[in-house]
Amino acid sequence: MKVSRRDLLVWSAGAAAGLIVTPVPWKLLDDTSIWSQNWPWIPQPTRGPVEMKQSVCTLCPQGCGMRVRMAAGWPVGVAGVSSHPVSRGALCPLGFGAHQLNWHPQRLKTVRHRGGASAWGDAQAAFAKACKEGPVVVIDGYPGRAASSMLESFAQKHDGGYRVVLSAETRALTPYEKWSGVPASALGYDLENAKTIVSFGAPLLDGWGAPGRFTRLWAERAAGMNDPQLRLIQVDESLSRTASRAWQWVPVRASAESALAAGVARVLLEERLVAWRGPMPSLTLAEAAERTGLSADAIRDLARTIVARTPAVAIGNGIDPEIAALNVVLGAAATPGGIVRRSKRGAAYVPADAAMPSVRAALIDASVPWDFAPQTDAEVFRFAAWDGGSSRADWLLPAPGFLEELMDVPTAPTLAAETYAIAPSLTKPPAEVQSAAQFLGGIDPSLTPVDKIIHSRCGNLFHARAGTLIGREATPVAKIASAQALEEQLQKGAVWVGEAARPGGWRCELKEWPAAASGPPENLTATWSAPVLPPLATKLYQESSLREMPARRNA
């Protein structure tokens, strides 16, 4: 049969008309779309038995209570523990995504030496060699743990130093160390009894101390009240998150917090608004007004407001001796509602930023914030669970991540009473991972391992017969049958709380008004010591205008 041009045109027109009415292409398109929406390789949640474990967050020294939901042996969600005496059910926003951190693309899983791959054996040999050749400094970011005591013993045995990178909250308490002889690590704030809190740039509602402690206190005694039981006065250069929620925001020029503290102290002393007598700040009221950008009358009003409702306490951000001196003037040192001594123990640590002359090597624990760089030419052995990038350490050593190692949790900075908790290892770390404590234990087998130190600490707590164990219910330690029972309860997420600090017992001698010093502003992400953020936090930073993406933090 011959196909004419006319036939071809008729068939083409017929096919075009048929294509419009036939459902086949549309059906194919729909099926392709549905099929491609449900690729078999699209990730699905792991199925398996679900159980709840109670533990303590170890990502920063605040030790918030954490309920971890586990499915098939993996952590699949975290929530706060409402019965926890410090965090009271709250966690920081980053904590809610912490269970995903171990899967972060920047998780360190292999030993690295100056950018290249290496092995644990080489790192151990290099460190052992360094120990023989000269003093070795060990730097810790979370002092007081059982692992810290291993690090400290090692440093002492090998003629090196044990240095500590203190949290911003503890650094704010260091000026009292000089004036009273009491170590900053034994001091805390009795916020629960304060009636006026003046924060000089401290992010009280945004990552200062355990999030549940102050935010809950503020929500109960101050939020939305015209005449709150707790007056929160925030001195800040911009309308920060805490300033926007404070009872009063005092806007000052950048880095003028110190000058304002001196100005307020001068008014208090000149107008005899406080009982304390002692050295007067050298700064005049006019000078304070000029530096802060406030009027002299505004500073006078602020001083009167602060003492209108006492106890009043000032809280600085980082080391600022003038803010500490203002507390002495206010009578807030060693009084209820002010700064209290929570413990007779407490060590005075050598700060890690002090000079390190003629050191052969420095070992940095994974708890030290990633941004910390030691001022030394020594060979640096840096432990970290994640690679935060641009590290200048000679050795980058993979450490256990979140919930992967047994840790004990000593008293958090700022608390008014001592606490003790244990975070058990809930998941297995990758094979190539070990902590600084395990590494040092491999070099010097005579060191007491972490589990034995925790065991003996539990024994000590039991034999002291003081304090209360808070789990599902509160039990005085005196009523607990054995040290083993105490340890078992702690392993299951209970928290030991010591006696509340008694006022007095220490004094501050302020012989002369201190010189001004101010640290850089710090915020929530600065106190987050892990070098990376949970991927979900990065996502939410990207997709909302709630927070600025923190600088130098990795996705």
Next chain:
Amino acid sequence: MSARYGMVIDLDRCTGCGSCMMACASENNVPPLPQATARTGLTPMLVRKASNGMEGGARREVFIPIMCMHCEHETPCVKVCPQQAVEVDKATGIVMQMPQRCLGCRYCMTACPYHARYFNWWDPAWPKGMEKSLNPGVASRMRGVVEKCNMCHARLHTAKEKAAAAGKREIDLADYVPACVEACPTGAIRFGNLADPNDAASKEARSPEAFRLLARIGTEPKVYYKSKEAWVRALAESKSGSVPEVKRVEAGHAEVQHG
């Protein structure tokens, strides 16, 4: 008896920390896709910031957590959906989205006066191994569908199962707490049954300080807000008929933009 689950969010207590957003994303297996932006990402719970428009010491800011308002009356998304993929659950009052029925036309996103709906532009994906950290109670949603807050429906199911195992018909409200409510460190979000006049959330919803966003359009949202500040309450009724949006001008400063 049918319940009407709802929330009252005390804006005077909200510190804008973002815990609710994190807990929500984690509970609902929201993938952390690096290519997502503020326009294309998924944030079933989104905390926005608004100010009183003043400058200097007189400036005040407020944080407003915004999620699906679970509109009771003339629910805009239900009215426009050509696939019956959205419905108001008669037993709970929760506005439910069924991804299997959704064809991805996004009419509902346009119709929603609260900008509380999000489109899945990509296949869900996590960094290698991270799928082990997903919540087993919630399935990951496919590309090409719209999604939103469902008041942690998986948690409601768990509470129902618990009640059924105990031989009860009604759930104990203490067993059903959405992730954002549980996460809020200041207790600013109160969740409850608005149909029960004795419920704490229901009582708060009737207080003179309580208000709803765009109440004048008559959608009867089941998410209430509360503030003692008159300027905060006034934000709820912006003239352009949309919720206050925040435009980032420069670090640390924001201005209210209606649109």
